[in-house]
Amino acid sequence: MMRISASRKLFFVINNLILIALVLTMIVPLLNVLAVSFTTDLESYENTIKLFPRQPSIEGYVTLFQRVSILRPFLNNVYVTIVGTFLHVIICSMAGYVLIKEKFFGKTILVYAVTIPMMIPFEMIIIPVYITVKHLGLMNTLWSVTIVGVVSTFSILLMKNYFEGIPKSLEESAFIDGAGESTVFFRIYLPLAKAGLATITIFQFVVKWNHLLTAILFLNSPEKYTLQIALKSLVVSQELTSTTQSVANNTRMAGIVIAIVPLIFVYVFAQKYFIKGIMIGAVKE
Amino acid sequence: MLYLLILPAVLYFIIFTYFPVLNGFRISFQDYRFIGASKFVGLKNYIEAIHTPGFWRVFGNTLILGLSNVILTAFIPMFLALLLNEVQFTPWKRFSQTIIYMPHLFSWVIVGGIWIFILSPNSGLINILRSFFGKPSIYFMAKESYARTIMIGVNLWKQSGYVCILYLASIAGINTELYEAAMIDGAGSFKRALYITVPELVSTLKVVLLLNVMGALRIFNQIYVMRNEVIAPKIDVLMYYVYDRGLAQFKLGYASAISVIVFVITMIITIISLKLIKYKI
Numbered sequence: 001m002m003r004i005s006a007s008r009k010l011f012f013v014i015n016n017l018i019l020i021a022l023v024l025t026m027i028v029p030l031l032n033v034l035a036v037s038f039t040t041d042l043e044s045y046e047n048t049i050k051l052f053p054r055q056p057s058i059e060g061y062v063t064l065f066q067r068v069s070i071l072r073p074f075l076n077n078v079y080v081t082i083v084g085t086f087l088h089v090i091i092c093s094m095a096g097y098v099l100i101k102e103k104f105f106g107k108t109i110l111v112y113a114v115t116i117p118m119m120i121p122f123e124m125i126i127i128p129v130y131i132t133v134k135h136l137g138l139m140n141t142l143w144s145v146t147i148v149g150v151v152s153t154f155s156i157l158l159m160k161n162y163f164e165g166i167p168k169s170l171e172e173s174a175f176i177d178g179a180g181e182s183t184v185f186f187r188i189y190l191p192l193a194k195a196g197l198a199t200i201t202i203f204q205f206v207v208k209w210n211h212l213l214t215a216i217l218f219l220n221s222p223e224k225y226t227l228q229i230a231l232k233s234l235v236v237s238q239e240l241t242s243t244t245q246s247v248a249n250n251t252r253m254a255g256i257v258i259a260i261v262p263l264i265f266v267y268v269f270a271q272k273y274f275i276k277g278i279m280i281g282a283v284k285e
Numbered sequence: 286m287l288y289l290l291i292l293p294a295v296l297y298f299i300i301f302t303y304f305p306v307l308n309g310f311r312i313s314f315q316d317y318r319f320i321g322a323s324k325f326v327g328l329k330n331y332i333e334a335i336h337t338p339g340f341w342r343v344f345g346n347t348l349i350l351g352l353s354n355v356i357l358t359a360f361i362p363m364f365l366a367l368l369l370n371e372v373q374f375t376p377w378k379r380f381s382q383t384i385i386y387m388p389h390l391f392s393w394v395i396v397g398g399i400w401i402f403i404l405s406p407n408s409g410l411i412n413i414l415r416s417f418f419g420k421p422s423i424y425f426m427a428k429e430s431y432a433r434t435i436m437i438g439v440n441l442w443k444q445s446g447y448v449c450i451l452y453l454a455s456i457a458g459i460n461t462e463l464y465e466a467a468m469i470d471g472a473g474s475f476k477r478a479l480y481i482t483v484p485e486l487v488s489t490l491k492v493v494l495l496l497n498v499m500g501a502l503r504i505f506n507q508i509y510v511m512r513n514e515v516i517a518p519k520i521d522v523l524m525y526y527v528y529d530r531g532l533a534q535f536k537l538g539y540a541s542a543i544s545v546i547v548f549v550i551t552m553i554i555t556i557i558s559l560k561l562i563k564y565k566i
Contacts, residue, residue: 023384029399033402036408047412095291106288120306123505124544132305212506213509216528217532231394232394278447278454
């Protein structure tokens with residue numbers, strides 16, 4: 001027996017109109033990019049709104065892989081992302097496990113040692129980090145972009161949170177059976193913290209896949225380039241500044257599409273972990 | 286054994302965070318060279334920074350862009366979350382949430398690339414729409430007057446979905462009894478939003494403001510990707526300046542001095558805002 005007032009109806013309409021407009025401002029640019037990436041070279045320069053290619057074509061993608069040779073940076077990126085994410089998950093969960101232990105010698109110092117770096121933005125130490133990487137002989141290697149940024153306080157604290165939720169009785173019985181710390185960690189804690197592992201894995205996946213600043217700093221030869229830095233010169237080349245603007249719009253948009261697809265894939269399959277991670281992140285930081 | 290498990294993380298932070306912080310501080314007092322001895326020059330780099338007009342220009346740009354980002358990406362997503370919260374049809378609500386979060390996943394190269402294309406003079410969506418209404422085409426990315434608005438707007442486009450989800454999650458945590466009591470008292474949905482939801486969101490707003498403030502002086506990727514020589518004077522920011530002076534022109538001591546200045550300012554602003562918003566860690 002709800003009576004809906006006229007003003008309520010009006011609000012309902014306006015509210016949904018605003019939301020539709022909002023969703024369109026997010027979707028239309030993406031559809032436009034996708035459509036242009038599948039046009040012919042010629043059509044990609046036309047002054048028409050393209051949300052669907054008139055003559056679907058893969059010319060853009062062919063140019064991207066043959067003439068722009070994006071395959072090498074793409075594979076480099078896959079390598080850096082997989083190795084970097086794997087190391088990140090292992091190192092951060094090991095550290096998180098240590099932090100749940102009852103008082104032990106040096107615990108306070110270790111807690112500070114891994115928490116303070118959260119206050120130090122990477123952008124503000126690029127010069128000395130550059131020098132460190134140079135001294136370590138890592139300049140222009142894929143290891144440089146894999147290692148720098150491989151540990152984060154955020155993930156350590158997130159794993160610590162998950163481990164704290166695991167009942168102590170489990171580890172106690174394992175210790176009585178004579179298991180060591182590493183056995184308890186790998187056999188009991190890691191398998192029981194799958195949701196936490198999933199969260200830091202996908203977050204680090206996105207971070208590594210999108211890494212740009214470290215590539216700008218440490219990589220200087222095209223065969224070492226990772227995806228973002230290779231795409232930068234292609235995708236954002238503005239007619240105004242570039243003298244050799246010979247790549248058609250469809251190729252530039254194809255570059256964007258291949259960089260987005262893995263992200264959307266991960267997002268669609270792991271959405272619940274994203275939301276969870278965002279919340280914990282905001283509370284923790 | 287326990288120490289061995291945490292060793293990699295600690296070692297990483299020593300090599301790639303603590304040592305660089307100290308080293309950067311030291312270099313800022315030097316005329317640093319890669320080869321040969323670096324000479325200590327006292328405060329010369331700092332004095333040079335203060336007397337360089339270019340430094341103050343990027344400082345001003347950073348403040349303008351940073352402050353706009355801090356405010357807009359805190360309040361607009363809050364407004365959006367309140368609107369989304371009134372949607373009754375769950376699949377539509379979930380769909381729009383999913384969509385507006387998406388740009389946050391993309392790198393700045395992608396987001397910059399998308400918007401430079403959309404704003405481009407001939408085949409860009411905006412100018413096609415303009416010509417449809419008989420208006421002349423504008424080369425947005427080559428106009429100083431549009432530069433900052435574009436940077437702020439695109440940043441909002443990228444980040445607002447993420448911040449919006451923070452608010453929505455915190456709305457979901459509000460005690461429903463509050464709303465029921467308000468409905469019995471005859472409060473309409475507008476009053477309920479204003480007197481129950483908004484006050485309950487204040488603590489989330491504080492967190493968002495704090496995160497935004499800490500990020501404000503770090504802006505780099507967006508500018509690196511979207512800048513060009515025409516609009517650079519309006520949008521070059523501190524961190525881009527550090528990168529350019531330090532690693533393109535190899536004035537490492539000078540660039541380090543500026544990093545130290547920015548770092549100290551960030552710390553001061555963070556502490557002040559912690560005090561202002563009475564944030565309890």
